[in-house]
Amino acid sequence: MANRKGRAFPNGRRHSRKATRLRCLTVTNTICLENKTLSLMLQEIAEQPAALARTIDAEREKIARLGRLLKQRDIDLIVLVARGSSDNAALFGRYLLEITTGIPVSLSAPSVHTLYRAKLNLQHALVIGVSQSGAGEDINQVLENARAGGAYTVGITNEPSSAMVNVVDETLLMHGGRERAVAATKTFTGQMLLFYLLAEALAETRPAWSCAAIPDFAARALEQQPAILELVQRYVFMENCVVVGRGLAYANAYELALKLMETCYVVAERFSSADFLHGPVAMVERHFPVILFAPPGVMLPGVKSLIGRLQELHADSLVITSDLEAAASCTRAIIMPKEIDEFVAPIPYIIPGQLFAALLADAKGLNPDQPRSLSKVTRTL
Amino acid sequence: MANRKGRAFPNGRRHSRKATRLRCLTVTNTICLENKTLSLMLQEIAEQPAALARTIDAEREKIARLGRLLKQRDIDLIVLVARGSSDNAALFGRYLLEITTGIPVSLSAPSVHTLYRAKLNLQHALVIGVSQSGAGEDINQVLENARAGGAYTVGITNEPSSAMVNVVDETLLMHGGRERAVAATKTFTGQMLLFYLLAEALAETRPAWSCAAIPDFAARALEQQPAILELVQRYVFMENCVVVGRGLAYANAYELALKLMETCYVVAERFSSADFLHGPVAMVERHFPVILFAPPGVMLPGVKSLIGRLQELHADSLVITSDLEAAASCTRAIIMPKEIDEFVAPIPYIIPGQLFAALLADAKGLNPDQPRSLSKVTRTL
Numbered sequence: 146m147a148n149r150k151g152r153a154f155p156n157g158r159r160h161s162r163k164a165t166r167l168r169c170l171t172v173t174n175t176i177c178l179e180n181k182t183l184s185l186m187l188q189e190i191a192e193q194p195a196a197l198a199r200t201i202d203a204e205r206e207k208i209a210r211l212g213r214l215l216k217q218r219d220i221d222l223i224v225l226v227a228r229g230s231s232d233n234a235a236l237f238g239r240y241l242l243e244i245t246t247g248i249p250v251s252l253s254a255p256s257v258h259t260l261y262r263a264k265l266n267l268q269h270a271l272v273i274g275v276s277q278s279g280a281g282e283d284i285n286q287v288l289e290n291a292r293a294g295g296a297y298t299v300g301i302t303n304e305p306s307s308a309m310v311n312v313v314d315e316t317l318l319m320h321g322g323r324e325r326a327v328a329a330t331k332t333f334t335g336q337m338l339l340f341y342l343l344a345e346a347l348a349e350t351r352p353a354w355s356c357a358a359i360p361d362f363a364a365r366a367l368e369q370q371p372a373i374l375e376l377v378q379r380y381v382f383m384e385n386c387v388v389v390g391r392g393l394a395y396a397n398a399y400e401l402a403l404k405l406m407e408t409c410y411v412v413a414e415r416f417s418s419a420d421f422l423h424g425p426v427a428m429v430e431r432h433f434p435v436i437l438f439a440p441p442g443v444m445l446p447g448v449k450s451l452i453g454r455l456q457e458l459h460a461d462s463l464v465i466t467s468d469l470e471a472a473a474s475c476t477r478a479i480i481m482p483k484e485i486d487e488f489v490a491p492i493p494y495i496i497p498g499q500l501f502a503a504l505l506a507d508a509k510g511l512n513p514d515q516p517r518s519l520s521k522v523t524r525t526l
Numbered sequence: 527m528a529n530r531k532g533r534a535f536p537n538g539r540r541h542s543r544k545a546t547r548l549r550c551l552t553v554t555n556t557i558c559l560e561n562k563t564l565s566l567m568l569q570e571i572a573e574q575p576a577a578l579a580r581t582i583d584a585e586r587e588k589i590a591r592l593g594r595l596l597k598q599r600d601i602d603l604i605v606l607v608a609r610g611s612s613d614n615a616a617l618f619g620r621y622l623l624e625i626t627t628g629i630p631v632s633l634s635a636p637s638v639h640t641l642y643r644a645k646l647n648l649q650h651a652l653v654i655g656v657s658q659s660g661a662g663e664d665i666n667q668v669l670e671n672a673r674a675g676g677a678y679t680v681g682i683t684n685e686p687s688s689a690m691v692n693v694v695d696e697t698l699l700m701h702g703g704r705e706r707a708v709a710a711t712k713t714f715t716g717q718m719l720l721f722y723l724l725a726e727a728l729a730e731t732r733p734a735w736s737c738a739a740i741p742d743f744a745a746r747a748l749e750q751q752p753a754i755l756e757l758v759q760r761y762v763f764m765e766n767c768v769v770v771g772r773g774l775a776y777a778n779a780y781e782l783a784l785k786l787m788e789t790c791y792v793v794a795e796r797f798s799s800a801d802f803l804h805g806p807v808a809m810v811e812r813h814f815p816v817i818l819f820a821p822p823g824v825m826l827p828g829v830k831s832l833i834g835r836l837q838e839l840h841a842d843s844l845v846i847t848s849d850l851e852a853a854a855s856c857t858r859a860i861i862m863p864k865e866i867d868e869f870v871a872p873i874p875y876i877i878p879g880q881l882f883a884a885l886l887a888d889a890k891g892l893n894p895d896q897p898r899s900l901s902k903v904t905r906t907l
């Protein structure tokens with residue numbers, strides 16, 4: 146539902162998880178998906194609450210044991226290795242792990258290992274590969290090198306029989322079933338969730354957050370679908386945009402931008418609100434579209450100050466937030482439930498982004514399940 | 527000079543470093559800068575060979591001593607902290623340091639320290655802040671925290687009396703004089719050069735490369751200016767593009783994209799050739815502009831394979847390379863001297879990029895010295 150200013154508010158309706166067709170009859174007659182088969186991408190977006198709950202149930206105990214083992218090994222560095230959406234999940238993992246465990250984290254540059262063949266000193270390192278398919282040769286080669294060099298290696302994957310499983314010391318699995326859409330959605334949030342479980346297991350003291358409520362918050366986020374279905378009409382001719390997030394929500398900016406590039410062919414830049422001010426803000430002119438993640442927490446004042454700057458520049462801003470002041474200062478807003486705090490926000494906050502990309506692709510007459518030039522597994526070295 | 531296909535070749539003329547006006551009388555009469563005062567940005571681009579030579583002379587011995595000191599401290603992690611162009615120099619430093627020293631490198635997320643107030647375990651870490659002005663509060667706060675936590679801290683800056691100098695154990699200075707243009711050029715390559723000196727000093731064995739020839743190669747790169755002055759006319763109406771580099775040249779893609787955003791207001795995405803294939807390639811349609819760094823070395827086959835893919839997609843490609851096959855497969859090329867190998871390429875290869883941005887801004891009727899919404903020092907936390 147959109148109010149008069151076109152802002153999207155939760156409409157209180159529960160999203161039906163068994164639906165294979167869009168249920169909503171929208172208030173305008175320009176939009177009607179009633180008789181269309183839902184894209185795989187939309188189906189898999191909707192599967193996320195259940196997939197997340199299953200992953201918590203299936204993996205929590207194993208990861209707690211892994212945490213106890215790793216604490217004995219005196220890990221002083223965590224290295225994350227990934228590509229594409231998995232690399233965005235790793236970017237989230239980087240913030241969460243550093244903040245929660247105090248162990249420094251490095252996002253690996255695969256070519257240092259695979260092409261320059263450097264031998265890094267990783268003896269007290271935990272090296273984690275993240276790959277939906279577990280088939281990425283570059284990722285697996287880094288894991289093999291790291292293991293040979295003394296690192297403890299972990300694979301995060303959706304495929305229990307993949308090559309990755311054979312090269313790592315321990316595997317963490319998502320339990321959301323095979324992902325059929327080319328654009329990753331449920332595996333992205335599944336990877337994020339495994340980082341929550343791992344951060345919890347590696348923390349010296351019990352963290353202030355718990356991931357137990359995340360599946361329910363993900364379901365609440367899905368309630369935005371009818372509102373976003375209307376909202377996307379406004380963006381059908383958007384050719385480029387900037388997506389902004391920071392801290393724990395920084396990876397959300399990368400992931401939404403990637404989804405917009407993959408499924409809508411929008412040239413979507415991604416920045417932290419701080420980096421954006423160090424140069425790229427010069428691009429912004431009247432009506433330039435900027436999408437912002439503004440969950441509650443320590444990042445919110447900075448994002449709101451950027452929103453003020455965007456108002457001065459007459460930019461066109463779309464914010465995903467539970468802060469009504471931030472919402473009122475933007476051109477459009479997707480309002481999230483107040484109960485979602487900064488530490489659990491990243492998963493529920495990416496869901497409206499996924500819906501936005503999938504529904505915008507549809508509104509543009511594109512099939513989000515068949516992005517041109519892409520296949521599900523990309524092989525690079 | 528451009529040949530019939532519009533490709534730019536070195537024309538053998540020496541660039542006059544004392545020139546404050548463009549000397550070239552171009553073959554077309556659409557371009558004539560003869561009577562215009564050169565932008566500060568173009569002046570500072572031209573100052574780079576001399577600035578680089580001075581920095582080597584002034585800093586090499588000090589950095590060699592620092593290297594001996596750090597080897598005694600058993601450094602097992604290097605953390606780099608920066609924003610904007612300095613962060614791009616740090617991204618280069620990350621590859622060079624890992625490849626040359628085998629010590630893992632992490633690019634810091636400042637907000638983990640400044641906003642989430644995490645206490646990272648950095649006892650055996652070398653933490654390096656990179657800031658042209660030395661005034662970035664977030665960078666300095668990370669350095670202070672790291673030093674308090676036992677890390678050895680180094681500042682790389684252009685301002686010997688900046689706040690940064692007072693919070694670090696050691697300072698490495700660029701010696702190219704104050705940078706007056708808002709868009710960083712000579713400080714960017716100066717920062718890169720200091721990473722060369724540091725990598726050399728920290729390496730266990732003498733590296734296969736030497737940075738001694740870099741100032742001369744930078745001067746050779748400046749010879750491209752007349753050719754690029756003509757080339758940019760073709761890009762006056764380019765609204766967005768992708769810039770691709772990988773490995774040691776990955777940071778060049780980030781830096782050229784930032785320059786295009788800051789001075790030309792082009793929405794310029796930046797990717798490694800591998801990451802580009804993991805999703806964003808879907809954006810590419812007929813005539814979509816892609817700029818590629820293709821220096822010689824281990825990355826070249828991958829970049830050439832991407833060029834082949836771009837040909838199939840009928841993209842519009844501009845390559846900076848010394849490989850004539852790569853050049854012939856692209857829509858346009860800037861041909862670099864053959865003698866520049868992969869390890870010394872990053873500095874001379876960014877120079878045609880800097881010239882491209884500065885001259886394109888001018889061709890678009892913009893003043894590259896006054897990017898809208900920017901000032902020389904950006905304060906963020």
